[in-house]
Amino acid sequence: MTGFLFDVKVLELADEKGEFCGKLLAGAGAEVLKVEPPGGNSTRSLGPFYRDEAHPDRSLYFWHYNFGKRGVTLDIHTPEGTAILKQLIAQSDVLLDSLPLDTLEKLGLDWSALQQLNPRLIYVVLTPFGRSGPWRDYKATDLVHLALGGQMMCCGYNPTEDGTYDTPPIAPQMWHAYHITGNQAFIATVGALIGRETTGAGEMIDVPIHQAVSVCTEIDVPYWIYNQTPCYRQTGRHAQPAIGPEVQFSTQDDRYSIVLPNPFPGGYETLVGFLEEKGQAGDLTGEKYQDANNRKGMAFAHHFSEVQAGCVAAFGMEEIWRDAQSRGIPWSPIRLPEENLHDEQWRMRATFTEVEHPELGERFSYIGAPMLPNAVSWREGPRAPLVGEHNEDLYCGQLAMSREDVAKLKARGIV
Amino acid sequence: MRPLEGVRIADLTWLLAGAGGPRLLASLGAEVIRIEWRDRLDFLRYMPPFAPQKNENAAKAGALELSGLSQEGLKSVNRAGYFNDINAGKKGVSLNMAHPKGRELFKRLVAVSDVVVEAFTAETMRKWGLGYETLKAIKSDIIYIQQPGWGYKGPYVKFASYGPIAQAVSGLTEQSGLPAPYPPAGWGFSYMDWSGAYYCAITMLCAIYHKKRTGKGQYIDCSQVEPGIYMTGTAVLDHLVNGRHSQRTGNRSPAKLVAPHGAYHCAGNDRWIAIAVTTAEEWAALVREMGNPTWAQHEQFATLAARGQNQDELDRLIGAWTTDKEPFALQARLQKAGVPAGVCQTAQDRVERDPQLQHLKWLIPLSHSEIGTWPVKDVPFHFTNATVNQGGPTERAAPCYGEDNDYVYDELLKLTKQERTELEKEGII
Structure with a gap:
């Protein structure tokens, strides 16, 4: 069976901010081509690693967030690289971009140039704070986003008896600012793809992480808007106006x-x-x-x-x-993530799926689909690409370049 | 032009994990018809905060435009602020699905809808004779999304799930908080209700796209717990590959070496600033801003690796520096110097102070027929061409109970006056 987005081609230029959105698109059936700089993306240095060996093909972070994508290397900052990038953009339905602000503009690829290359392109940009505004150039990380977005002031431990806190607000682990934004960006992307069925025209969408995160709390904002009442964080339960x-x-077994x-x-x-x-x-x-x-x-x-x-x-x-x-x-x-591996519920739903790692001669259980479709299938492979794994497929196959030309580009560090 | 113009959704969900999904599709232009019945109203209609009765609070909310507050009593089911936000952009009808005649009427709505989405307990629709096969017989290309908490397939089909339950079982709660012996801090809100809403929306959108391309509808079993598991993949792999169990690390960065990386106490009651320093430039800038203290020159803080090894001491020293600083001034100063930093903002900070959120127009004024115009959270995606915002096709906040009965029953389903009067008398509408 094919996937929901069986005829959608996505070009991904993304770091940790945008890889989750690309993973979802791949999972939903789109063909996602990930373009990384020669040597591999910065996210290949994120741990943990297979057998704790820091190696670009052994980042378990990278495995999870790039599952089901194809990967090529290309230095888009060279004239030849930019020219190839343009060819790829012309052949894509979606361009997913979470590169540092203005990267494509500096290459001459602003929205009007992109539209000329491909009038049907859906261009999705994940930005830390948006493409304009007073904090446009602020620097952020997952932690900083969860602080500014309000999650941290909702999460943490009870205050002491006098009502003051002796513990800091807590940012839940696992890159949730980018999960939240990735989900919202996915929703916007598929919404735009549906709209394109009617208009035939492309679309540019800015998804500011700060805004995505800021709208992802619950009653703290309505309490302030309607009653000007603050909510207070408390151990293991919702922030509320009262403790x-x-x-x-x-539990008996110290869990x-x-x-x-x-x-x-x-x-x-x-x-x-x-x-x-x-x-x-x-x-x-x-x-x-x-x-x-x-x-x-x-x-x-x-x-x-x-x-x-x-x-x-x-x-x-x-x-x-x-x-x-x-x-x-x-x-x-309150389970550890891995304790779900053997639960009968997820076994029956095939929530976990076995994935081959031929380069290691091993296979591992990955998390498959976040829902259970019946008429289409959620993508079950392949594992994340090795550095430049699909270079030959792309350059010699899809783009019909000669091996000689590709070898020259490689020698010059462009692919 | 709204991207989902012409798509109609029969919305039988509630709370946030369910109702938040159709909300997102309304922002994209779908006509969402929220179906409710007075005997089993959404709890959110009863949940505070409520719109105040008088205009007295309006002035306090600063720059936000609040107007037209009604004088009616707080006991009304139409005054809950959170419900107003979660159901913005939808139409609303009252319909007694527990009555056979109510279900007949629902079938007529199915015949003119593209999507049926529900978050009842698992067997409800089937018991009512409204399983996928029935819906499909009424409309061959119907999309049917079922969202019981743990999923329809599997031994836990009857189990209850709310946000905190989905967070707990999936592993997200255990991963949030200070290291043992502290207990998990968990989440101070139902993150998995939002995630449930995202995946409800994701599933509907995927199916709508697929139908546009193939002409085919489908049935999807969408649980609230699996999207939580979906986010824990790195930890699961770390266990399978390296035999490691994940551990809470407080505000430290477990996967990427970043130090300092934490929330530091500032001047004021419960004020904190998050600071995260990765590069040598960022560290040099932070040291400069701190006034080049002697301790920062020590070997134990010279490199990222060294700072990673000495985080307890590092956190103590940075906290001693931040503790008397006004947090927003410190944020501006550190950001100007190129150090990633952000105040742990409260709702008040975001609503009244945050200039970037104001610039992005994250709250938009939407009118509600009973409580007037209130700020509603807009969707965080900015389309260049299409019209996309949380007002949706109704261009208003949440519907009052049964607000759009005339539109749905008279215009859409073309009930005669007599039919409608009888149904109302019998307690069906």
Whole structure:
């Protein structure tokens, strides 16, 4: 089966800011050609590495984020390189660009030049702060974006008893500023591809990371807009105007689980019934709490939370959560990513897929599709390209250059 | 021209993980018809913050244009601010799907729709006789997106998922926070509700593109948890290849050596600035801005590798320097010197102060029929040619409950006056 975007050709000029978007496009079935500078992209130096060996073809970061793409090397900053880049742009549906601001403009490839090369081109630019504005040239990283975007002030630990914080705001690991932006950029790209079906015309789209990240929090912004009320970060739960009851508890095996209130009618009774069955309901089944009037207010909420903590502490992390969930109780282990590898749910859905690494003579489980389509398939390979792996295919095949000419370009460090 | 002009979506979702997906397609021009029923209203309609009753708060919100606040009571289901944001650009109808006649009416809507998207518990639609086969028989090229939390296929089909649950099981919670013995800090919001919304949108868009090119509809099983797993690939590979278990590293950079890399305390109550220094130039600039302190000349901080080895001491020394600095002035000064730095901004900072977000017009004023005009978060993609914004084809914020019944039932489905009156009397509409 082919993919959703079976006839879409993407040209990717991207670092860590844009590689996730390219990965999604490849996953959805587009043919993604990644152009890297000779020697390989800077993202090949991001760890961790296969057997901890820092090598451009052994970055596990690069493996994950460039899965399913083809890769070529080209120095686009040379006249010959720019000429080849133009040929590639003319043959693409989408140009995905997260190079430093103005890189293509400096090569004479501004939007009007790109349109002349390819009037149907969808040009998607991921910029740190946008292509104009007072912070246009600010420097950022994933951490700086999550600070400015508001995620960090929502994430962290409880304040001390006097209401002050003795721990910093926390930026969750794993490059989420670029995940967020990659998702939004993908949405814009496919939206533009659909629009092109009607207009026949190309489109240029700027996706500022700062804006993408800033719109990706929840109630803190509405609380400020509507009530001018700040929200405060607290351990393992939503930032709120007040410090609420704990929902994250440690387990018997020194791990953690989360138990959320069930908002549906009967949710309280179901959870208390479950706690009782496990011999952990404490005084909740006593006479006092049969009266709903005694189950109101923050004091009870904290007490209820403490009883739940007792139950979670009496069992291993993986021991009773499925049992709870089967009764409709929102309960989950706080897993390490790799602990999902052997879960029956993901096995049945083929969430993980085996990928060959012929250069190593090994195969590894990768995460396959983020959803389960039935009429098309999500891409299952190949693994990320080695440095310049598809040079010959591209230069001698698609672009019909002679081996001699390619050898000359190689000798001059252009490919 | 809006890119998705002419695409109609029957939206049976709720909360954010579901309802956020059609929201994004509305921004691209799709006509989204949000279907609700009074006996099982979206919790977000009851969730604070609410639009205040009087104009008194309007002045406080500074530059934002707020007007037309209604005097009606807060008990209305149309006053919740978060719901207003999450459902901007949609139309709204009331329809009792639990009643057979309601489902017949829904089928008529399916016949004129391109996409049906729902986030019910797994068996609901099938129990109602509205599985994919039925929908397809009504409209052969229908796109049907089903989004129960854990996915429709698999033993956990009946399990509940909300943002924090999807974050916890996928591994994202465990990876956020200070190293043990601290517990995970997790996420201070439902990141996986946003991600659920992104993948709901991604799935719909992929299927719409595919239909444009092939003429074929399809059914897709879209879970909320898998997009979380999808983001953890590097950690999973590190385990499989190197046998390593991922560990929390606080605000440090686990995959790329960057030092300093953290949030440093500033002057004021709970004010912090993030600083991340990779290159020799950035380090030299930071040292200059700090006034060339003697400690910064020591061998233990001379190279990136050395700073990486001595991060505890480095963080302490930089924190001692930042702690009495006004954070925004420090950000401007460090950025001017070429050091990547940014204040840990609050919602107030972003809404009232951030000049870049204002420049990008990240909030747009959209009108709501009951609470007036309020700022709504716009989509973060700027199209050059097409018209794309969160007002969508309705050019307004969220619908009031049943606001577009006239349009949908009279104009679109062409119910006679008598039919409609009867359905209303029977409690179907």
